[in-house]
Amino acid sequence: MKALNNKTDLTAAFSSLRQRFEQGLPQRSAAMLAMVQKKPAQQMLADIVAESHKLSGACGTFGHALLGAMARQIEQLAQAISAKPLQEQEQTIPELIHTVQEFDIAVAQMIAGVTGKHELQRQMPVMKNSVWLLLDNAALTIEITAQLQGFGLQVEEFKDYTQCVARLREETPAILLATVALSTGELLFEQTLLLNRLVQQQIRLMVLAEADSFPLRVQAAAQRAEAFFVTPLNVPEMITYVSELLDYSSGVGRVFIVDDDKLLAEHYALVLSTAGIETQISNHVENIVDEVMRFQPDLILMDMYMPEYSGAEIASVLRQYRDFKRLPIVFLSSELNKSLQIKAMSHGADDFITKPIDDMQLIQAIKVRLARSLQIKNLIEKDSLTSLVKHAAIKDTAELEFLRVERSKKPLSVVMLDIDHFKMVNDTYGHAAGDLVITALATLLRKRIRKTDRAGRYGGEEFLLVLPDCDTQQAKLITEQILDAFKKLTFSAGSIQFSCTFSAGVVSTDDNDFANAIQMIAAADSALYKAKVAGRKQVLSWSA
Amino acid sequence: MTDLQRIMHVEDDPSIQQVAKIALEAVGGFTVHTCSCGQQALEDYPNVAPQLILLDVMMPGMDGPTTLQHLQQKYDLAKVPVVFMTAKVQSNEVASYKKLGGADVVVKPFDPMTLSDQIRQIWTDFQR
CATH class of the missing domain: 3.30.70.270 (Reverse transcriptase/Diguanylate cyclase domain)
Incomplete structure (x- = not known):
């Protein structure tokens, strides 16, 4: 074969290979599913190890890191089972079958073009007061466990990634505190399967590293880690973080809605309340200062154009009050004219959400802004050691x-x-x-x-x-x-x-x-x- | 130092065979001879006379390490680096593969765009 100098040709060559590989995948995973139910177990396990090993390498090479990680998990499980005495193998084979089934489903979803996030995952209830630890430092694990249990939190301990992934299939903790590297050399940020579960099950991640490093922090940030601790772990700080995170999850925030179209305002209120956000609709714009003072919102959502007063005017009025200087004001507008938006911002608006917006997008847009605003409010008002107000x-x-x-x-x-x-x-x-x-x-x-x-x-x-x-x-x-x-x-x-x-x-x-x-x-x-x-x-x- | 040209790739998975072939030939400009099992590698070796062997660890029948043993018994591999290819390994495993006579280990999944650079680096290191 002659060297292809043209990069486009290369990309085309690889993508046609990838397509062929993808097309063959359902058959391979179906074959593996048939294989795993066969007897005798010893031969079956060897076959499964061989095939899943192959898939774990190939999937990643063809750009399917998650499938690769799942195949690797099958391989590890099958290996672990075949190392067991014969009479014990029988009990663990259902778990292997289950794991292969999950792989088969993931393959089908990949083919259907469904991304991992919208997977048919059953929604598991979150164990609200549970914190899982994934550490292999025994002394530290004991210390943290004792402290967290002292506050009535449920703690589960894990020493390796695989074990934790298996348990995640059954339960969803509120928080996972994990070390970035185990003594075996395994790295947290390479555990695609585990990380994917955290996203799917919306588990808050906190990481612990031996040393501070910017690249590591970036990796942690990419996984939405809420906190990055460096050893020696500052236990009080960690506990404050944990209790703060658990606090946040209980109440999402309060939004005050200003819109002259009462029906629309009610609709927004309804949509936001389904996401656990408390809302109140402004009754009379003239009384807005009083209403806002009483409701104490974390954010104001306001229509930009209303018949009597414009959104910019109302924002300006609110900003005259010291108490409201920091309150985020978000405009809902169909305004695509940038210069008008900038003018509104000079009157005290913080942000725009452009209409039309569907309900899910509205919830997400508001939640993101609420979370940020609460964070800032906490930093200003709360004591850093205890996270109580100052x-x-x-x-x-x-x-x-x-x-x-x-x-x-x-x-x-x-x-x-x-x-x-x-x-x-x-x-x-x-x-x-x-x-x-x-x-x-x-x-x-x-x-x-x-x-x-x-x-x-x-x-x-x-x-x-x-x-x-x-x-x-x-x-x-x-x-x-x-x-x-x-x-x-x-x-x-x-x-x-x-x-x-x-x-x-x-x-x-x-x-x-x-x-x-x-x-x-x-x-x-x-x-x-x-x-x-x-x-x-x-x-x-x-x-x- | 002679340039690396001829590579023998021993791998049973057709999809990996193909992607490695393109990665090494089209991207790296090497010539690749693919063998689907250890037995074929033993038979083809004299005719191909590869400068480097890329050897999958886990294959049905004769696995990578066994294939290497047979190759070493039959032929002189003093100047031919053998690179093991295997799905994700731990650092101590890499050492054990090197003990078996492997020049280095390429971890799967590999990036097709950078595989040839990696192989070229291993070749350069081997010549030193």
């Missing part, structure tokens, strides 16, 4: 809730908590241990309070709880329960194990005629002081 934000919350009491006539409680002898913890066990204690308490607070309650990191080891519709007795009870749970947590610093306590002061609007939230916080602080003096590890109310 001093200023929790004080604002207290103030806002205090004002609401006038309307709701329901009691509001404020609790001030402080970890006992925290300085000693830091001095004795080191700052890393101290951080772990703070993260642990923060995570407990987040888990134990109601959805309407708020917890914030008020100072170094000081926390503030704002509990609407809650009287002194209830607040005291809740805080005591948290104290009980906190006492039971054990922390480790090197080989030493220790536990901690906190003291707390509780106050509610029923206790006194407070003028504002600042006074309540001061009262809670003085109750906290009383608790400290009375011997710590207790919750006292201001009125007692």
Whole structure:
């Protein structure tokens, strides 16, 4: 054969080979499916190993990396089974048959031009509080497991990729924390099969690497890894990430809709609510400031042209308020004229979604923008160690809730908590241990309070709880329960194990005629002081 | 150093045979003689007189390592590098293939566009 200098000829030659290979695939996979059900098992397994080995090499060469990975899994499974004693082989063969069937389905889908994402995969319910670990460092696995279980999370451990893929066929965890390389030399980012499952089952991925490297981070980013940790693993930081991720998945966000066409607005609201997004439609544009203030949206979706006021005008008005400067405003417009869009942006719009847009696209477009906006909001308002809101934000919350009491006539409680002898913890066990204690308490607070309650990191080891519709007795009870749970947590610093306590002061609007939230916080602080003096590890109310 | 021209490719899978042939001939400008099994490789060797042998590890009947043993017994392969070809391996396996007398290992799946560069590099390294 003469060298083909022309690149087009080459591409054509390869693509005709690829087509021939693809056309032959259904037959080969069908043959393998017939083969796997044959007896005797020993001969069948050898045949399967040979054929799947061949396919694992060939599929990849012809641009079907996923099929190649699936074939390789068949090969490995068949090899593992043939290494077993004869009487045990029988039990594991159904799994092999299942794996070959999956390959056969994937081949059929490839032929039908269906991409992996829209596969006929059964939707499995996500195990909301489950975190899977894929690590081969035993000591680290034990440490992480203990910490995560302390917060009521379910943990499963895996030491190799194949095992994890097999288990993923049965269950869907919320998060997978995986090492980028196993000691065998196997690399996470080459596990096409595993990565594909993560995408299909929408599992959040966090990775752990021996050393930081930009190329590795890019690979992790390509797999949508939510976090990239470098050893030695900062356990408190990891736990904060995990609890944050689990928090996000519960509520997607709130969208305020402004459109003069009420029917259309209702339609958007309905569509977005099917994706778990909370919505509210603007009633009177003149009252928009009030309405937005009350609804506290994470994003405003606005029609660009309305009869009375233009979207740009309304955006400008909103931007006059300090509270709304950061609120993302997204215009829905059929406007294709770029200069008009840019003009609208100069009035405070952040982005455009061009109409017509189908329902799925709308959901995706809004979700992407919501996620980004929540991330930024968290960075600004939340404490990096605990991911609770910071001093200023929790004080604002207290103030806002205090004002609401006038309307709701329901009691509001404020609790001030402080970890006992925290300085000693830091001095004795080191700052890393101290951080772990703070993260642990923060995570407990987040888990134990109601959805309407708020917890914030008020100072170094000081926390503030704002509990609407809650009287002194209830607040005291809740805080005591948290104290009980906190006492039971054990922390480790090197080989030493220790536990901690906190003291707390509780106050509610029923206790006194407070003028504002600042006074309540001061009262809670003085109750906290009383608790400290009375011997710590207790919750006292201001009125007692 | 003599240029690499004649390659013998021993592989039982027709689809891989074809894609490797195009990859090595059309992209790399080599001449490829394809054998479908180890037995054929043993028979064809004297006539083809390859400068390099690309040998699949897993073949029905006589596998790659066995084929290499027979070739070594019958012919002098001192100047003929033998490159094993196999689906994804772990690093310790590569070492074991080299112990068997393989000059190097080409991992499947391979990229048809870069296969000949890889082979040329192995050839150059072998001459040093």
